[in-house]
Amino acid sequence: MHIDLNAFFASAEEIRDPALKGKPILIGHEGRSGIVATASYAARKKGCHSGQPMFQALRLCPEAKVIQPDFEYYKVLSVSFFSYLKEVSPLIEQASIDEAYVDVTEALSKRKDPVGYLRKLQFALKERTGLSCSIGIASSKWLAKMGSDLKKPMGLTILHNADIPKALFPLPIESFWGIGRKTAPCLRELGINTIGDLYFKLKDNDPATYQTLGKFAYTCRDWLRGHGDDVVHPERDDPKSIGNSTTLSRDMTGFLEVRNEIKSLCEEVSERAKAARKAGSTLTLTVKDTAFKLHTRSHSFPEPTFDSRRLFAEAEALYRRYFEAMDVRLVGISLSRLVDPLKRTVQTTIWNYEQYENMDKTRTLINEINRKLKKPLLRRGSEAKDED
DNA sequence: TCTGGGGTCCTAGGACCC
DNA sequence: TCTGGGGTCCTAGGACCC
Numbered sequence: 001m002h003i004d005l006n007a008f009f010a011s012a013e014e015i016r017d018p019a020l021k022g023k024p025i026l027i028g029h030e031g032r033s034g035i036v037a038t039a040s041y042a043a044r045k046k047g048c049h050s051g052q053p054m055f056q057a058l059r060l061c062p063e064a065k066v067i068q069p070d071f072e073y074y075k076v077l078s079v080s081f082f083s084y085l086k087e088v089s090p091l092i093e094q095a096s097i098d099e100a101y102v103d104v105t106e107a108l109s110k111r112k113d114p115v116g117y118l119r120k121l122q123f124a125l126k127e128r129t130g131l132s133c134s135i136g137i138a139s140s141k142w143l144a145k146m147g148s149d150l151k152k153p154m155g156l157t158i159l160h161n162a163d164i165p166k167a168l169f170p171l172p173i174e175s176f177w178g179i180g181r182k183t184a185p186c187l188r189e190l191g192i193n194t195i196g197d198l199y200f201k202l203k204d205n206d207p208a209t210y211q212t213l214g215k216f217a218y219t220c221r222d223w224l225r226g227h228g229d230d231v232v233h234p235e236r237d238d239p240k241s242i243g244n245s246t247t248l249s250r251d252m253t254g255f256l257e258v259r260n261e262i263k264s265l266c267e268e269v270s271e272r273a274k275a276a277r278k279a280g281s282t283l284t285l286t287v288k289d290t291a292f293k294l295h296t297r298s299h300s301f302p303e304p305t306f307d308s309r310r311l312f313a314e315a316e317a318l319y320r321r322y323f324e325a326m327d328v329r330l331v332g333i334s335l336s337r338l339v340d341p342l343k344r345t346v347q348t349t350i351w352n353y354e355q356y357e358n359m360d361k362t363r364t365l366i367n368e369i370n371r372k373l374k375k376p377l378l379r380r381g382s383e384a385k386d387e388d
Numbered sequence: 389t390c391t392g393g394g395g396t397c398c399t400a401g402g403a404c405c406c
Numbered sequence: 407t408c409t410g411g412g413g414t415c416c417t418a419g420g421a422c423c424c
Contacts, residue, residue: 008424028392035392037424050424055389071394096395096424180422215398245393282416292391296418332393 001102001118002136002144005081006153008098010040012074013067015130024064028054033247037069041153080129088121093232099148101141103232108137118156126154140228145177161226168224169196178216186212199224239276243284244268245332251290253327255319262315265333270308273335277342279304280335283311285318288330297322304339311335 005011009027014020024043028036034054046061058064078097085092091103108114118135126132134155136147146168147157159167174184176195190208192198201209202221210217222228244265252258262285273280284298297318301310315333 032389033392034389037392051391053389053391056391098424178422182421240396243394247392284417294419298417300416330392334395 001104002095002138002141002148003085003100003102004134004136004148005098006132006134007038007040007044008077008131009038009069009074010043011131012077014040015077016073020065024048024061026054026057026061026064026066027069028066029068030054030066032249039064077129077131081125081131084125084128090234091232092234093236101144101232104137115156115158122154122156139226140223140230141232142177142223142228143226146175149175149177164224164226165196165199169194169199171195173198176220178220183212195224239278239338241334241336241338242269242272242276242278242280243286243332243334244272245286245330245334247288247330248328251327251329254324255316258319258328258331259316261331262319262333263312265331266311266315267308269333269335270306270311273306273338277340278335278338279306279341281305281337281339282335283314283318284332284334284336285315285323286330286332286334287319287323287326287328290327290329292329295323295326300337304337304341306335306341 010025013025013027020040022042023040024046025040026036026043026048027038028034036048036050036052036054036057038050039048039052039057043057043061043064046064048057048061048064054066058066074097081098082092082094082100085100085102089102089104089107093101095101108117111117118137122133122135132153134148134152134157136144136149136157136159138144138147138159139161143159143161143164147159148155150157150167157167171194173179173187173192173194174181176198179187187198187209190201190206190212192201192209198209198220202217202224213220219228246261246265248258248261255262281304282298282300284296286294286296288294299314299318301314305311311333
């Protein structure tokens with residue numbers, strides 16, 4: 001099952017202020033370079049959609065109410081959504097703040113009326129949290145995701161593999177999950193306008209289609225046959241990178257102009273890493289130039305770290321070395337190759353000490369170090385010390 | 389008043405090792 | 407007789423998604 005909250009941020013605001021119900025709402029910032037994160041269904045009717053520059057959305061729907069996003073509040077609602085799902089099945093893979101894959105094989109096979117059960121589940125969620133959702137049921141994650149997109153809001157779509165031609169083939173190629181604004185025009189160039197067109201080109205081994213999609217072509221072929229990945233990974237919530245970026249109040253040139261922004265980004269990343277109990281070995285500095293092109297430069301530390309001063313020192317070095325003369329619109333800092341600093345053991349040290357003859361002594365020493373590593377190294381907030 | 393910010397995954401080239 | 411084939415790790419860029 002793929003389950004997706006409908007117009008999540010807008011619904012969240014309606015829950016907080018029921019007077020907004022049914023009204024056109026745009027969630028996003030209104031200032032320079034603001035974009036729409038979510039548009040309520042009333043606003044969507046006027047042509048508003050997420051990703052749109054806010055001023056464009058307001059031109060289409062001047063009466064819309066603009067609300068600044070409140071991610072902390074959305075996160076709270078999201079947590080209650082996921083704890084509700086856990087009652088249905090323990091096998092949940094969080095796909096984003098508002099959607100999940102759930103392995104309901106067990107839960108559904110026991111029911112006499114699985115469809116009725118899902119409907120009840122959907123309405124109980126609405127009852128309990130005020131959130132409406134769409135559900136897709138299928139034999140693979142991709143197909144379930146495509147299914148949940150077919151009917152909104154409060155949709156329930158069951159797609160058997162045999163339904164694929166009728167349900168998906170007529171859809172425009174842009175609605176294929178995994179094919180976006182770059183690939184879709186290339187496929188249209190090849191005469192592929194619908195999902196069905198893609199299916200037949202792949203089936204007939206059209207070389208140009210395979211060339212355009214690369215390895216992804218084989219994944220698409222599997223998906224369209226109903227053979228895609230169907231394994232739900234509950235542990236997927238372990239992050240692989242932690243980063244923050246910000247669009248500057250104006251274009252800036254030279255490190256001294258962006259120094260304070262980079263400093264606070266490093267501090268934010270450091271705090272988030274500590275809170276997630278992660279340390280990272282690779283720091284990446286991202287900048288966007290005035291033509292909206294992104295540039296990245298990265299550095300790997302000999303040891304994983306979350307120390308904001310080390311992050312900042314390296315970010316400064318990278319910036320001065322590569323971007324000093326560039327007009328810059330956005331700066332970002334990201335930490336990756338994350339490890340849990342509490343789970344680290346001293347493997348390299350073992351090698352050094354094994355050269356010594358007294359193995360008992362060595363073992364004692366290693367045990368002692370590992371015991372120390374297991375003690376909490378991280379102190380919270382103001383108690384945090386430099387050596388942390 | 390053009391186009392956010394959080395991520396994941398893939399590709400390709402180069403250094404390095406055996 | 408100038409130069410194989412296996413692999414890993416690192417870096418940079420880019421596509422895609424919500």
